[in-house]
Amino acid sequence: MHDPAFASALEDQIDQWRAFLRRRQTIHASDINELEDHLREQIDGLAEAGLDREEAFLVAVKRMGSLDALSLEFAREHSDRLWKQLVMAPADPAAPQPGLQTDGLAAVLFAVAAAVAIKLPALFGMDLETHASFYARNIGFLLLPILVAYFAWKRGSQTMPLRWLAAGFVLAAIVANAWPLTPGGSTELLVIAHLPVALWLLVGVAYAGQRWDEVAGRMDFIRFSGELFIYYVLIALGGGVLTAFTVGMFSAIGFDIEPLVATWLLPCGAMGAVVIGAWLVEAKQSVVENMAPVLTRIFTPLFAAMLVLFLVTLLLSGRGIDVEREVLIAFDLLLIVVLGLLLYSVSAREPSTPPGLFDLLQVILIASALLADLVALWAIAARIGDMGLTPNRLAGLGLNLVLLVNLAGSAWLYLKFLRGQGGFARLERWQTDYLPVYAAWAAVVVVLFPPFFEFI
Amino acid sequence: MDISKDLIAASSTPLVLAILSEADSYGYAILQRVRELSAGRIEWTDGMLYPVLHRLERHGHIRSRWATAETGRRRKYYSITDTGRAHLADQRRQWQAVDATLKGIWQLLSPDPLKPQET
Numbered sequence: 001m002h003d004p005a006f007a008s009a010l011e012d013q014i015d016q017w018r019a020f021l022r023r024r025q026t027i028h029a030s031d032i033n034e035l036e037d038h039l040r041e042q043i044d045g046l047a048e049a050g051l052d053r054e055e056a057f058l059v060a061v062k063r064m065g066s067l068d069a070l071s072l073e074f075a076r077e078h079s080d081r082l083w084k085q086l087v088m089a090p091a092d093p094a095a096p097q098p099g100l101q102t103d104g105l106a107a108v109l110f111a112v113a114a115a116v117a118i119k120l121p122a123l124f125g126m127d128l129e130t131h132a133s134f135y136a137r138n139i140g141f142l143l144l145p146i147l148v149a150y151f152a153w154k155r156g157s158q159t160m161p162l163r164w165l166a167a168g169f170v171l172a173a174i175v176a177n178a179w180p181l182t183p184g185g186s187t188e189l190l191v192i193a194h195l196p197v198a199l200w201l202l203v204g205v206a207y208a209g210q211r212w213d214e215v216a217g218r219m220d221f222i223r224f225s226g227e228l229f230i231y232y233v234l235i236a237l238g239g240g241v242l243t244a245f246t247v248g249m250f251s252a253i254g255f256d257i258e259p260l261v262a263t264w265l266l267p268c269g270a271m272g273a274v275v276i277g278a279w280l281v282e283a284k285q286s287v288v289e290n291m292a293p294v295l296t297r298i299f300t301p302l303f304a305a306m307l308v309l310f311l312v313t314l315l316l317s318g319r320g321i322d323v324e325r326e327v328l329i330a331f332d333l334l335l336i337v338v339l340g341l342l343l344y345s346v347s348a349r350e351p352s353t354p355p356g357l358f359d360l361l362q363v364i365l366i367a368s369a370l371l372a373d374l375v376a377l378w379a380i381a382a383r384i385g386d387m388g389l390t391p392n393r394l395a396g397l398g399l400n401l402v403l404l405v406n407l408a409g410s411a412w413l414y415l416k417f418l419r420g421q422g423g424f425a426r427l428e429r430w431q432t433d434y435l436p437v438y439a440a441w442a443a444v445v446v447v448l449f450p451p452f453f454e455f456i
Numbered sequence: 457m458d459i460s461k462d463l464i465a466a467s468s469t470p471l472v473l474a475i476l477s478e479a480d481s482y483g484y485a486i487l488q489r490v491r492e493l494s495a496g497r498i499e500w501t502d503g504m505l506y507p508v509l510h511r512l513e514r515h516g517h518i519r520s521r522w523a524t525a526e527t528g529r530r531r532k533y534y535s536i537t538d539t540g541r542a543h544l545a546d547q548r549r550q551w552q553a554v555d556a557t558l559k560g561i562w563q564l565l566s567p568d569p570l571k572p573q574e575t
Contacts, residue, residue, distance in 0.1 A: 031506065031510075034506060073504055073507040074510075076507065077514075
């Protein structure tokens, strides 16, 4: 009975039993502890009555009742647990989870650091209002290293090539600030728009760590980015309401705090919210259903219908596209949205399930976006031929091509998947392998465009 | 003899409260006590006791605390509260009323029609 091998076999069995219980979301860790104590007591009791430990374990588990019935009974009593909640503090003080609380505290500290970072240049006389272009160029360098530091703290700095990341940030900072860009000129705006994209890749490397080389690691980063965006928008909405109330209430008692809000509350809040958002995405991974795939499900059919309708109208009316300055940007944005819809449905799809109606919709969406884009590209190419190359047109064209290649490749792989000639994993791999291309293109715009167009 | 689920559910509250009013206890010991008191006639599925305990705790009839048992394991002990005692007294009156009523009708129906079939 006191054979150590036997005892450890029993421990294994109990661990396994605990693992089964843990999967039931209505049964919390402290309940499992309570039930385990019961189980052990029962085993001891039965063993004293003459059963061997193995039999005792089986009888004790059987007496405990079926897991389904048990979790149903717990669900009745604790129906709130079915509404998954973001637990800031451990729900039960008897079973503290040290990770979440310290993690939250650290996130707040990093958020404060980000908020301080945006005010640092002001110490050197660079105010947000007077040096807007400095801030626009450097916002990424003030914010993203802190995000990287947060991940480094969270995952351990040895998991990521910190030196390379630091070198990347420093190099980018030098380039972005060394170019003698014309204030308000096209190349400056292009640098400001593309720099964050290139830097976001560095964040991705930090986020995924050693898993950056794996499809799953990059896919997690894509998911993370989408969820962070959604969280950021939600926090921004809440922040907007808070700000409006603050300004309104203080003005009611005769204080005009709008300047204070503009110079402190808004920029600091906007910076800190990124870190807090990143923490929330991580913390609630297992808590709430991911939003990005849900939104994708809703909007994929709608966008597909809109695009098909657009193409049919275009074809029937025989009209060409008005090549306005904004058209190129609009089509780039459309491709980005379609790509986003594709990315997030890919990220949420179980690769092993067979093709279904939604996949067909997805292909229709991609194909119609490709067609619409080709029409626009044709018109734009003609315009460039007529009126010459500008930085904006070239940047727009380049982005368009980068997206076009991705969508064309996706459409091709998707069709093969629908016809059963290849697994879904290849499409996933194509998307994740393509991530560096965006950053590379953004880097080209940041590094090569300004000298090529003489900093106009 | 199997006691119906409804009866078990209805009797669980007064039983648990009564056992806890004897002394503080914990899940396994409560179940043992139920077995002992009912001479094995009331058999609960062990796990089902815990949601009952949690419900009573939520209503404030009992309160719980974690302590180290003599075995060295952490164990959750329950004790009855004043509202629990009041609730138990109330339950006791209700059950006595039911019991008395049934007793009355059993006597009128005697002899017990079930007796001969029981072996």
